[in-house]
Each structure stands twice: as structure tokens, then as C-alpha cells.
Amino acid sequence: MTERFEIPARLRNTSLALIAVGVLVLILGGVTMLGGHDHHDKTRFWLVLLQNSVFFLLLSVASVFIQAAASLAQGGWIVAYKRVPEAIGANVWVFGLIAGAILIFIATGFSVDGHNTIYHWVHPEGDRILEGKKAFLNKEMFIGFTIVTIALWSFFGRKFRALSLAQENAPKNSTKVYWTMFKWSAGFLLVYALTQMSTTPWLWIMSIDAHWYSTMFSWYTFASAFVSGMSVILLFVVFLKNNGNLELVTKEHIHDLGKFMFAFSVFWTYVWFAQYMLIWYSNIPEETTYFKMRQHGPYSLIWYSVFIINFIMPILILMARPSKRNYFTVTFMAMVIIFGHWLDFYIMTMPGPLGKHWHLGWYELGIFMGFAGLLIFVVSNTLTKSSLVPGNHPLLKEAMLHQS
Amino acid sequence: MHLKYESFVREPLVDGDKTYHQVTEDIISPIEKKPGRMWYVGFFFSVALLLLGVFSVTWEVYYGIGVWGINRTVGWGWDITNFVWWVGIGHAGTLISAILLLFRQGWRTGVNRAAEAMTIFAVMCAGQFPIFHMGRVWDGFFVLPYPNSRGPLWPNFNSALLWDVFAISTYFTVSLLFWYSGLIPDFATVRDRAKTKLRKRLYGLASFGWTGTAKNWQRHEALSLVLAGLSTPLVLSVHTIVSFDFATSVIPGWHTTIFPPYFVAGAIFSGFAMVQTLLIVCRKILGLEDYITIGHLEAMNKVIVLTGSIVGVAYLTELFMSWYSGVLYEQEAFKWRILGPYWWSYWAMMTCNVVSPQLFWFKKLRRNVPFTFIMSIVVNIGMWFERFVIIVTSLYRDYLPGSWTYYSPTWPEIGFYLGTFGLFFTCFFLFAKYFPVIAVAEIKFVLKTSGENYKKKMETIDAKSAEEFKHELDHAHH
Numbered sequence: 026m027t028e029r030f031e032i033p034a035r036l037r038n039t040s041l042a043l044i045a046v047g048v049l050v051l052i053l054g055g056v057t058m059l060g061g062h063d064h065h066d067k068t069r070f071w072l073v074l075l076q077n078s079v080f081f082l083l084l085s086v087a088s089v090f091i092q093a094a095a096s097l098a099q100g101g102w103i104v105a106y107k108r109v110p111e112a113i114g115a116n117v118w119v120f121g122l123i124a125g126a127i128l129i130f131i132a133t134g135f136s137v138d139g140h141n142t143i144y145h146w147v148h149p150e151g152d153r154i155l156e157g158k159k160a161f162l163n164k165e166m167f168i169g170f171t172i173v174t175i176a177l178w179s180f181f182g183r184k185f186r187a188l189s190l191a192q193e194n195a196p197k198n199s200t201k202v203y204w205t206m207f208k209w210s211a212g213f214l215l216v217y218a219l220t221q222m223s224t225t226p227w228l229w230i231m232s233i234d235a236h237w238y239s240t241m242f243s244w245y246t247f248a249s250a251f252v253s254g255m256s257v258i259l260l261f262v263v264f265l266k267n268n269g270n271l272e273l274v275t276k277e278h279i280h281d282l283g284k285f286m287f288a289f290s291v292f293w294t295y296v297w298f299a300q301y302m303l304i305w306y307s308n309i310p311e312e313t314t315y316f317k318m319r320q321h322g323p324y325s326l327i328w329y330s331v332f333i334i335n336f337i338m339p340i341l342i343l344m345a346r347p348s349k350r351n352y353f354t355v356t357f358m359a360m361v362i363i364f365g366h367w368l369d370f371y372i373m374t375m376p377g378p379l380g381k382h383w384h385l386g387w388y389e390l391g392i393f394m395g396f397a398g399l400l401i402f403v404v405s406n407t408l409t410k411s412s413l414v415p416g417n418h419p420l421l422k423e424a425m426l427h428q429s
Numbered sequence: 430m431h432l433k434y435e436s437f438v439r440e441p442l443v444d445g446d447k448t449y450h451q452v453t454e455d456i457i458s459p460i461e462k463k464p465g466r467m468w469y470v471g472f473f474f475s476v477a478l479l480l481l482g483v484f485s486v487t488w489e490v491y492y493g494i495g496v497w498g499i500n501r502t503v504g505w506g507w508d509i510t511n512f513v514w515w516v517g518i519g520h521a522g523t524l525i526s527a528i529l530l531l532f533r534q535g536w537r538t539g540v541n542r543a544a545e546a547m548t549i550f551a552v553m554c555a556g557q558f559p560i561f562h563m564g565r566v567w568d569g570f571f572v573l574p575y576p577n578s579r580g581p582l583w584p585n586f587n588s589a590l591l592w593d594v595f596a597i598s599t600y601f602t603v604s605l606l607f608w609y610s611g612l613i614p615d616f617a618t619v620r621d622r623a624k625t626k627l628r629k630r631l632y633g634l635a636s637f638g639w640t641g642t643a644k645n646w647q648r649h650e651a652l653s654l655v656l657a658g659l660s661t662p663l664v665l666s667v668h669t670i671v672s673f674d675f676a677t678s679v680i681p682g683w684h685t686t687i688f689p690p691y692f693v694a695g696a697i698f699s700g701f702a703m704v705q706t707l708l709i710v711c712r713k714i715l716g717l718e719d720y721i722t723i724g725h726l727e728a729m730n731k732v733i734v735l736t737g738s739i740v741g742v743a744y745l746t747e748l749f750m751s752w753y754s755g756v757l758y759e760q761e762a763f764k765w766r767i768l769g770p771y772w773w774s775y776w777a778m779m780t781c782n783v784v785s786p787q788l789f790w791f792k793k794l795r796r797n798v799p800f801t802f803i804m805s806i807v808v809n810i811g812m813w814f815e816r817f818v819i820i821v822t823s824l825y826r827d828y829l830p831g832s833w834t835y836y837s838p839t840w841p842e843i844g845f846y847l848g849t850f851g852l853f854f855t856c857f858f859l860f861a862k863y864f865p866v867i868a869v870a871e872i873k874f875v876l877k878t879s880g881e882n883y884k885k886k887m888e889t890i891d892a893k894s895a896e897e898f899k900h901e902l903d904h905a906h907h
Binding site for chain 2: 026097098099101102153154157158161197198200203211214215218219222223227236238239240241242243244272273284295296299300303304306307308309311414416417419420421422423425426
């Protein structure tokens with residue numbers, strides 16, 4: 026069973042237009058912000074790039090994670106549209122390269138009048154707390170972790186797709202590749218545990234507020250990235266379905282993705298709230314300062330919006346069964362969730378370096394559009410390169426029968 | 430009609446050549462027979478332990494909480510350690526009945542009944558500890574917000590300890606309802622087969638007059654769905670709130686944001702280990718190897734290695750952050766935890782919970798019954814030490830070196846703990862004798878998709894190409 030996908034002209038043009046907006050905004054931003062004299066503008070230029078590149082990287086790695094999780098749990102439900110997370114995962118390297126370059130530049134080359142306004146820990150001298158963290162927060166460690174992490178993620182993203190393609194050419198009903206994939210998935214889980222679930226968010230994001238710390242932070246970042254990643258998968262599936270592809274996908278499969286969006290929105294809220302509540306409750310100034318700035322300070326509007334968009338909306342709208350089976354509702358909610366978690370990443374990154382000088386304007390949205398365009402462009406390109414049905418997959422027939 | 434098909438890549442959930450009747454026969458007949466000698470030995474041993482517990486608790490209530498080893502510095506010792514340990518064990522039942530139901534995991538049908546029973550008994554054991562830790566236990570009702578009879582004195586609604594009262598009692602109620610509602614059709618089956626008047630009468634009462642009509646089933650399904658919906662957040666909420674008992678404080682070693690999900694993962698970890706311990710024995714004694722297959726044990730071992738590793742990541746995160754925080758007290762707390770006089774408890778925890786479960790990465794070991802049995806006990810030893818480490822080693826080095834202490838339990842504390850084992854196993858033995866330990870109706874539900882004999886007949890479907898299969902499916906719909 027094969028099914029080919031050809032990129033419709035409209036999709037290609039949209040993605041190219043979005044990329045063009047991104048590039049244009051980047052150039053404009055470079056000229057006006059880096060060329061200007063405002064310190065905050067220089068910080069803003071790089072910080073927005075950091076926020077977006079990391080957000081899109083973590084969100085695409087979520088696709089690799091869901092493949093590994095489904096393979097280990099022997100989930101049949103995902104097989105009908107497995108090629109979508111595979112295509113996203115196979116392009117992790119694109120976002121990895123971009124994010125890696127930006128992160129390493131910020132840690133090594135970025136400075137405003139001799140100060141690194143984003144990663145203060147680059148110059149810990151004179152700051153006793155940062156000096157104490159020097160064994161972990163230093164350039165070499167940062168570069169090493171960044172390169173190794175991104176290389177591993179990119180490798181697994183491509184490996185999983187390659188294995189899935191190998192299954193197509195394997196003898197009928199052969200399970201050799203299936204079990205090989207099972208083993209690689211276990212390996213990926215280990216890698217993911219030591220990167221996304223622990224060290225990576227500490228280094229890339231939490232160290233922006235270098236004095237502050239929270240043990241929950243990486244799991245909370247994971248929840249944010251994962252629910253956005255599932256929403257991106259849903260958007261591709263719905264698009265393909267509307268385009269007349271993915272014949273095997275029915276409302277049952279859409280319902281499943283809706284459940285994931287719902288469940289992990291609630292999970293995000295759980296970890297988000299637990300982190301917030303425990304810090305609020307203990308009321309230790311070194312810790313509450315982080316939320317003081319966000320909840321009561323100049324970011325309070327965004328802070329409350331994040332909560333409403335990422336929790337109140339999904340729980341009210343996605344709770345009912347019919348809404349998870351309605352193409353319009355799930356598509357709308359996927360966009361809402363992606364935007365909401367992009368805002369969540371915004372509020373993780375901006376307040377430390379920018380304080381009250383924050384912007385949510387043409388530059389922030391333009392860069393977001395650029396990355397979104399790039400995602401659409403590369404993923405749809407990869408989708409054309411193989412059949413949309415993972416032929417010969419041992420669970421394919423179950424996926425056809427699937428009832429949510 | 431939905432086509433009964435399951436991929437050849439999955440192993441059968443019910444082994445052997447089974448019909449609906451055979452399933453009933455296999456699971457219900459042990460209830461109708463006299464139990465073997467081992468059952469009596471086990472049962473009376475459990476009752477003896479339970480009596481030891483009653484004696485220890487009576488001693489404590491009579492002479493006061495001073496007979497325990499806890500002191501001003503270590504105010505929580507074995508009591509709260511045991512409380513958290515038992516509550517944690519309870520989690521597997523709820524996870525299996527609610528979350529695995531949502532994830533459509535067919536293998537839950539073989540183990541859910543016993544796991545849910547275990548949950549209820551474990552929560553019963555857990556509840557004893559905070560109650561008797563109160564000392565003046567006759568004032569225990571003060572934990573409930575009971576209006577106007579005590580003047581202005583109300584429970585502190587800002588206290589995580591009060592949240593616990595609600596969390597645990599809700600959890601117990603919903604788990605009990607879930608378990609019992611599932612039992613109703615099975616009780617009716619026992620009733621319908623009963624050869625003695627008394628049995629017919631008692632199981633008839635227990636089955637609430639179930640007749641198995643379509644309407645009965647329809648209401649039953651609706652109720653199950655509602656209860657599953659209620660239980661899902663409970664899987665997370667109970668141990669989250671237990672973790673709040675510690676994490677809302679400002680005590681180094683307790684105040685850490687990762688506690689809620691990490692406690693939940695640990696609870697599932699220990700709960701599955703306890704399910705393994707019990708079911709490996711049950712399947713052997715009751716001859717249920719066809720229903721609780723090696724595949725079931727392997728699936729649970731996978732959950733154990735996953736949750737064990739999650740817990741491992743959390744331990745290391747905590748340890749790393751204590752250093753990274755730059756807070757002297759956090760750093761010291763962990764130094765004393767790992768290298769202080771209680772070092773053995775920390776290393777016991779690390780070895781049993783993080784290191785040894787990693788052996789389950791090997792398929793051979795996941796499918797090895799004796800090894801699984803030993804590991805299931807090792808895990809629960811480790812999880813007991815986890816709670817001991819969190820509680821005692823965070824407290825024993827106080828801010829003031831003058832208050833430093835070393836805590837050891839006294840005999841009433843140990844007797845109390847052993848007593849809860851007595852309670853747990855007394856209940857479990859009674860359950861295994863009088864209740865169907867496997868959900869008969871639910872096994873029948875998966876039999877035609879996942880039974881070994883039925884799966885053999887699916888070979889013709891497996892031989893079809895995907896196109897053919899799709900074509901036939903579309904055809905069947907018209």
C-alpha cells in the first residue's frame with residue numbers, strides 16, 4: 026500500500042513566504058537593533074533567536090520521542106500517520122544546527138559593552154553564586170553538551186525514519202526491523218532522559234536566570250515542548266487529510282491526537298503549578314524573585330495569558346469527546362496550544378535579560394513565522410520522499426481498525 | 430460488528446485453547462473448592478502478625494507516643510516512612526484501572542482485579558500510620574472540618590497535611606467503588622454457579638441482583654467510564670499531595686519542586702513491584718499461568734524499569750541541584766544524607782531503585798519469573814529506604830548542631846509496621862479465597878481478540894495484503 030504526497034503549490038508558497046518574512050525581519054532586526062545604540066535591543070535580537078530556535082528544536086525532538094514511546098509501548102494507533110512524526114524527526118538536524126549555532130554564539134561571542142547580558146555566568150568573576158556554579162556553567166561544558174545533545178537527537182531522528190523505510194522493503198510480515206526499532210527506541214529514551222529531561226533545559230534556558238534554580242524545570246520544559254510537538258503533528262495530519270492524503274486516518278486517529286493534546290495540556294499545568302506553588306508556598310526570596318518578575322512585574326499580562334491559553338482553554342474546549350473529533354476544533358486548538366507554549370518559552374527566556382524592556386512586536390512574531398515556515402518547508406519536503414503509508418508495518422492493519 | 434483482529438506481533442494475553450466457559454471454570458472454581466494447606470498457613474500467619482500490630486499499637490496508645498524512637502529533631506520516623514510507602518504501593522491499582530484503560534492496554538485485564546484489591550488494602554494500611562502518629566488518637570476527628578462544635582478551632586486549610594486527609598479518603602472511596610463495581614458481574618457468575626444455598630445467598634447479595642441484561646451492562650459501562658475519569662487525576666493527585674507534605678516546607682532536602690511527579694513515578698514503581706510479588710505467587714498457587722502470562726509479567730517489568738529510571742533521573746537532579754543552588758544548607762543536607770551515619774540507607778535506596786532495575790533492559794531477565802520475583806522485593810526494599818532517606822536523613826542534622834541526633838525505631842514501631850503486613854496479607858488471603866482474582870468478564874472481553882486459539886485463526890488475515898484488508902473493511906461497512 027503506497028500513497029505519495031506532492032506538495033501543493035499553495036503550501037510551498039506559504040512556507041516560502043513565511044521564511045521570507047523571517048529572513049526579512051532578521052535582516053531588519055539586525056540593522057536596526059544591532060546597528061543601534063540601545064543595549065536592550067542588542068540583547069533582544071539574540072534572545073528572540075534563542076527563544077525561537079530552542080522552542081522549535083525541542084518541539085521537533087518531541088516527534089522523535091513520541092515515535093520511541095509508541096514503539097516501546099507497541100502502540101498501533103500512531104501507525105496510520107507515522108510518517109508525519111518521522112518526517113519531523115528527520116529534520117531535527119535543521120533546527121539543531123540553527124539552535125546550536127545561536128546558542129554557542131551567545132555563550133561565546135555575544136557581548137554588550139563587555140557584558141554577556143543573556144548568559145551572565147560567562148563572566149562569573151565577583152559573583153559568589155556564579156563562581157560556585159562554575160564547574161557546570163562554563164563555556165566548554167555548554168558547547169560540549171550542546172553539540173553532543175544536538176548530534177544525538179539529529180541522529181536518532183534520521184535513524185528512526187530510516188528504519189521505518191527499511192521495513193517497507195523487508196519481507197512481508199517480517200518483524201526484524203520492528204524489534205530493531207524497539208531497541209533503538211529504548212536507547213533514545215536513555216538519551217532523552219539525560220538531555221531534555223535534565224541537563225539541556227538547565228543549560229540553555231534555566232541558566233539565563235543564572236542564580237535561580239528549580240528541580241522541576243526540565244520536566245516542565247518537556248511538557249511544554251511535548252504538547253506543542255503533538256499539536257504540530259496534528260496540524261500536519263489534518264492538512265494531509267484535507268489534501269486528500271492519509272486515506273487510513275479517520276476521526277478515531279484524530280480523536281487520539283486530541284486526547285494527547287488535552288492530556289498533556291493538563292500535565293503541563295500539573296508540573297507548571299507544582300513548580301510555582303511550591304516556590305510560592307515556601308516563600309524563600311531567592312526563589313520567589315523569579316515569579317515576582319513574571320507574575321507581578323511587567324510580564325503579568327503574558328504570565329496570566331499563558332495560564333489561560335495553555336490550561337483553561339484546552340481543558341474547557343478539549344474535554345468533550347465531540348470536540349476532539351471535530352477537525353476544526355482540534356486544528357484551532359493545536360494552533361492555540363503552539364502559540365501558548367511559544368509564549369511560555371517567551372516568558373522563560375525574556376524576563377531575566379530584558380526586565381521591563383520587553384517587546385512582543387514585529388521582530389518576535391516575524392522570527393516565529395520564519396521558523397514556522399521553515400518547519401513546513403522541510404517537513405513537507407521530506408514527506409514527498411516516501412509513501413505516506415508505512416507499508417508492511419506489523420501494526421498497520423490494527424491501525425486501520427483502530428477505534429479511539 | 431467490529432472485526433476481532435490483533436497483530437501477530439503481539440503475544441496472546443490468554444494462553445491455551447480457551448472458551449468462555451473454560452475461562453469461568455478456571456477462575457471461579459478455586460473459590461468453590463476448599464483452600465489448600467498453604468492458604469491456611471499463610472492466613473493464620475498473617476492474622477498473627479496483625480495481632481502483633483494490634484498489640485504494638487495498643488501499647489503506643491496506652492503509654493503515649495514516647496514509646497516510639499522519634500524525638501524532637503526526628504519527629505517523623507518509621508511511622509510516616511511506612512505511611513508513604515504503603516500509599517505508594519497502592520498506586521499501581523489505580524494506574525492499571527484508570528490510565529492503562531485510557532491507553533487501551535489489553536494486558537491490564539489479567540492483573541487489574543488483584544492490583545485494585547491490593548490498592549485498597551495498601552491504603553488501609555497506610556491510613557493507620559498518620560492516625561496513630563497523632564498520639565491522642567481519640568482526638569483524631571479534629572482533622573476533619575467539622576463545623577461549630579469546637580468553637581473557633583478549625584483545621585488549617587493551608588496545611589498539606591489536611592489536604593492529605595481529603596486526598597487519601599477520596600482515593601480510597603473511588604478505588605473501592607471502582608473495584609467493587611467491576612466485581613458485580615463476576616459475583617453474579619459465582620452466584621449462578623453456586624451449589625450451596627449460603628453461597629448463592631451471599632454472592633447474590635454481593636452482586637446487587639445483577640442479571641446480565643443489556644441494560645445492566647450499559648449502566649455498568651457508563652459507571653466504569655465515570656469512575657475511570659475520576660480515578661485518572663487521582664493517580665497523580667494522591668502522591669502529589671503526599672509529596673507536598675514535605676515539599677511545602679523550607680527544610681533542605683524536602684523543599685524541591687520536582688517532588689510531585691517524582692513521588693508519583695516512585696509510587697507507580699513500588700506499586701508494580703508489589704503487584705509482581707503478589708501475582709507471581711497467585712498465578713502459581715491458583716494455576717492461573719494462562720491468564721497472567723510471562724507477557725504480563727514482562728509488561729509490568731517494563732513499567733518498573735521505566736519508572737525506576739524516572740526516579741533515578743529525579744534523584745540525580747535533586748543531588749545536582751543541591752550543589753547548583755549554591756545554598757549551603759542544601760549542600761550540607763545532601764552531604765549528610767550520602768556520607769553521614771545513615772549513608773547505608775542512601776546507598777540501599779540507590780542500589781535497589783536505580784541500579785538494579787536497569788537489569789530489566791534485558792529481555793531474558795524481564796521474562797524470568799524467579800528473577801522478577803526477587804527484583805519485585807528488592808524494589809520495595811529500595812522504595813522503603815527512599816522514604817526513610819527523605820524523612821530521617823533530612824531531619825537528623827538540624828540547623829543547630831546541638832539538636833543533632835540519631836534515630837532508631839523501638840519495638841512498638843517495628844511491631845506496628847509488621848502489623849500492617851498482617852492486615853495487608855490477611856485481607857489479601859481472604860480476597861484470593863472468596864473473590865475472583867481475575868476479572869472474568871473483562872478476560873472474556875479480550876478473549877476473542879487476544880486469546881491464543883483465536884489468534885491462530887487470524888493467520889489468514891495476516892496473510893492478506895494491506896490493500897486487500899482495507900478493501901474488505903470498506904466493504905463490510907456498506
